[in-house]
Amino acid sequence: xxxxxxxxxDPVVLDMWHPxxxxxxxxxxxxxxxxxxxxxxxxxxxxxxRPVVWRADPALRPGMPVDAARITxxxxxxxxxxxxxxxxxxxxxxxxxxxEFDESDRRTFAAASIGVHTSAPRAVENFxxxxxxxxxxxxxxxxxxxxxxxxxxxxxxxxxxxxxxxCLFYQPLAALAATKGQMTEYTYRVPHPYVAMLYKTxxxxxxxxxxxxxxxxxxxxxxxxxxxxLCMVDHTNTDSELKIFxxxxxxxxxxxxxxxxxxxxxLAPRAETPIRxxxxxxxxxxxxxxxxxxxxxxxxxx
Amino acid sequence: xIKLYNYELSANCYKQRLFLSILGLDYEAITIEFFPGxxxxxxxxxEINPLGHIPVLDDDGFMVRDAHAILIYLAARYDPSGRWYxxxxxxxxxxxxxxxxxxxxxxxxxxxxxxxxxxxxDFDIDAVRAGAHRLFRVAxxxxxxxxxxxxxxxxxxxxxxxxxxxxFPDVILSEEGGVSRQDYPALHRWTDRVKRIDGFTPMPGIxxxxxxxx
Numbered sequence: 001x002x003x004x005x006x007x008x009x010d011p012v013v014l015d016m017w018h019p020x021x022x023x024x025x026x027x028x029x030x031x032x033x034x035x036x037x038x039x040x041x042x043x044x045x046x047x048x049x050r051p052v053v054w055r056a057d058p059a060l061r062p063g064m065p066v067d068a069a070r071i072t073x074x075x076x077x078x079x080x081x082x083x084x085x086x087x088x089x090x091x092x093x094x095x096x097x098x099x100e101f102d103e104s105d106r107r108t109f110a111a112a113s114i115g116v117h118t119s120a121p122r123a124v125e126n127f128x129x130x131x132x133x134x135x136x137x138x139x140x141x142x143x144x145x146x147x148x149x150x151x152x153x154x155x156x157x158x159x160x161x162x163x164x165x166x167c168l169f170y171q172p173l174a175a176l177a178a179t180k181g182q183m184t185e186y187t188y189r190v191p192h193p194y195v196a197m198l199y200k201t202x203x204x205x206x207x208x209x210x211x212x213x214x215x216x217x218x219x220x221x222x223x224x225x226x227x228x229x230l231c232m233v234d235h236t237n238t239d240s241e242l243k244i245f246x247x248x249x250x251x252x253x254x255x256x257x258x259x260x261x262x263x264x265x266x267l268a269p270r271a272e273t274p275i276r277x278x279x280x281x282x283x284x285x286x287x288x289x290x291x292x293x294x295x296x297x298x299x300x301x302x
Numbered sequence: 303x304i305k306l307y308n309y310e311l312s313a314n315c316y317k318q319r320l321f322l323s324i325l326g327l328d329y330e331a332i333t334i335e336f337f338p339g340x341x342x343x344x345x346x347x348x349e350i351n352p353l354g355h356i357p358v359l360d361d362d363g364f365m366v367r368d369a370h371a372i373l374i375y376l377a378a379r380y381d382p383s384g385r386w387y388x389x390x391x392x393x394x395x396x397x398x399x400x401x402x403x404x405x406x407x408x409x410x411x412x413x414x415x416x417x418x419x420x421x422x423x424d425f426d427i428d429a430v431r432a433g434a435h436r437l438f439r440v441a442x443x444x445x446x447x448x449x450x451x452x453x454x455x456x457x458x459x460x461x462x463x464x465x466x467x468x469x470f471p472d473v474i475l476s477e478e479g480g481v482s483r484q485d486y487p488a489l490h491r492w493t494d495r496v497k498r499i500d501g502f503t504p505m506p507g508i509x510x511x512x513x514x515x516x
Contacts, residue, residue: 025338112338115420117480225422240335247337248310251506254420258477 005220008037008088010295015089016193017076019215019227022083022110023051033062035219036086037295041075043084044068051084053077081229082110083215096161096191100211100231109239111228111246113217117258119296120194120216120224121265121288126257127196127214128188128280130169136252139172143181146170149277162190162287164280175210176245177234178203190284193293194218202233210234212246221296222263226250268300304329305360307350309336311420313413313471314369315357316505321373321467324501325380337421369409370402373464385461397457401465407437408472415479427480434472434481441469442486449488454495462499470496475507 008014020034020043028045033056035041040056046068053075060066078085080095101108116123126132130149133142152167167186174184187199187209194216199209211231216224228246237245266272267289274282288297306322306329308315322329334356335341343354351358351367358365359372366375377387388394411433417423418430441456448458455462456469474493476483483490496502497511504510 022338110338113422115422117419117478240333240339240341243335243339244310244333248506251311254478255507255509 005038005223007039008218008221008295010293011089012292013037013193013218013295015087015091017078017085017087017091017095018194019083019085019217020053022113022227023079024082024110025113026051026084029065029068031060031062031064031066034217034225037088037218038220039088041086043077043086051077051079053084053086081213081215082108083227083229096159096195098197098211098213098231100209105233105235107230107232107234107239107242109230109243111230111243112250113225113227114247114250114254115219116224116226116254117222117263118224118260119222119264120218121284121293121296122257122260122263123214123216123224123226124190124194124196125265125281125284126253126260127198128164128190128284129278130167130186131275131277132253132256133169133171136256137249140249141171141174142169143172151276152279154280154283156283156287159191162188162280162284164188164283174200175203175232175234176237176242188280190287193288193291194296204235205233208233214250218296262298264296264298266298268298271298271300303362305332306330307332307334307347307356307358307360309334309342309356311506312336312356313416313475314409316471316508317369317467318357318359318372318376319505320470320503321376321386321464323503324467324499325376326501327376327380370405370464370468373402373468377464383461385459386464388457388459388463394457394459394463398463398465401456401463402468404437404441405465405468405472408434408469411437412472412476412479412481415481416475417479419479431479431481434476434479438473438476438481438483438486438489441473442489445492446488449491454492456492462496466492466496471505471508478507 018036020036026045031042033040033042041053042056043051043053044066046052052068052071054071054073075086076091078095081101100106134144134147150168152164154164157163165187169184171184172181174182184200189197197213199211202208202210210233213229215227215229218224230242267285306318308331341347342356348354357369358367366372374387384390411430414425414430415434418425418427456465457463494511
């Protein structure tokens with residue numbers, strides 16, 4: 001049972017694309033149901049493997065067989081980056097782009113979809129933060145005494161994405177394919193209010209970048225499903241090994257973000273005290289306010 | 303060589319990793335992709351455990367399944383002090399068994415709530431959370447009285463038993479299932495003591511204890 005919550009009324013959020021399931025997790029011709037923005041939605045794959053999404057109907061319970069052709073009242077749908085995306089409103093024609101997804105030698109897959117007691121913006125913000133690496137991902141993404149977050153750049157691009165560049169951090173085990181510690185350079189992207197991506201040096205080929213994303217499904221304002229997406233340069237480890245590595249990292253983050261209160265992200269500049277390392281977070285919060293997002297945040301008092 | 307078929311985020315599998323670490327035993331961890339791959343239900347894994355559960359321990363061909371049975375085996379086989387599973391004392395042994403069975407209850411309540419909230423398992427969330435609180439209340443009271451009598455652990459002896467290791471993960475991970483530990487101060491103090499056992503190792507979601515105040 002999904003938590004009871006009032007349906008979202010934020011017009012900006014209603015018009016966005018939202019991830020609801022890894023395509024690989026869907027049994028064709030069976031009803032699946034999840035909750036998005038406080039309302040239940042159902043989905044399946046039709047006979048051609050195309051996703052079909054509709055507002056949940058109590059007569060079509062999860063697990064029941066369904067003939068997708070008989071579903072006439074459908075929600076908008078995109079099958080992109082290994083996930084099904086839908087919208088309750090009038091979404092843009094296209095989803096944001098991940099050019100690396102189309103490189104033929106990349107390993108691209110859904111790593112896990114994990115429920116978390118927090119808001120989508122809190123999860124984005126945690127994903128953008130490097131300061132916690134040595135303390136939360138000890139021995140993997142960071143280690144004491146290498147705790148400094150050096151100055152980095154944050155910009156809003158012409159495509160209206162938040163991008164942080166020149167982010168450098170010492171990492172003992174930057175990826176499963178790493179064999180020794182390295183200074184890892186990160187680029188962070190927020191191409192969508194509820195999506196965070198990072199690009200980091202791929203240990204097997206330092207001229208290329210691994211791309212990792214979390215696509216956040218806002219179940220309610222304070223409950224999400226974090227869909228982990230990987231787009232890797234790694235020809236050694238199995239899909240399963242890469243998935244488990246990512247789950248381990250995410251599992252370490254989970255109690256930290258679940259303990260951040262309030263769960264909705266405050267947008268008032270002085271609501272929480274930022275430090276220099278939080279530059280990307282400050283820009284992200286301001287960007288959310290400029291977009292007029294109210295769902296999953298505590299807007300600044302007018 | 304000991305092999306452990308396990309999954310990184312599983313509370314039941316963590317019990318074995320924790321005890322192997324405390325005993326200082328080398329082992330090979332074989333990952334079963336419990337989520338999202340459901341590899342524990344695959345035909346290949348059903349050959350290893352027809353029940354389709356993890357963990358499973360393979361000690362040079364001797365196979366044991368079920369989390370608490372594995373703890374009993376490891377203690378009886380590899381703890382020469384006999385303190386982790388006190389077979390030499392009927393009273394302590396009975397109390398250890400009693401608390402191990404108690405942990406079957408936290409697995410089906412606190413752990414189920416975590417599976418529901420994190421990995422989308424279909425449980426009656428209100429019922430499993432209420433069940434977890436009922437058990438936590440019992441454990442908290444028990445530990446409070448134990449502390450008054452000078453005992454640090456579930457079983458009244460001066461050394462932890464496998465029952466402490468069996469209960470610890472479901473308690474320390476409970477908030478992932480929406481089960482707050484705020485009302486259980488004795489249980490909280492006990493989790494800190496478990497974290498200070500020599501050889502303690504964490505898992506995702508569990509951290510080392512903060513340094514003790516000096």
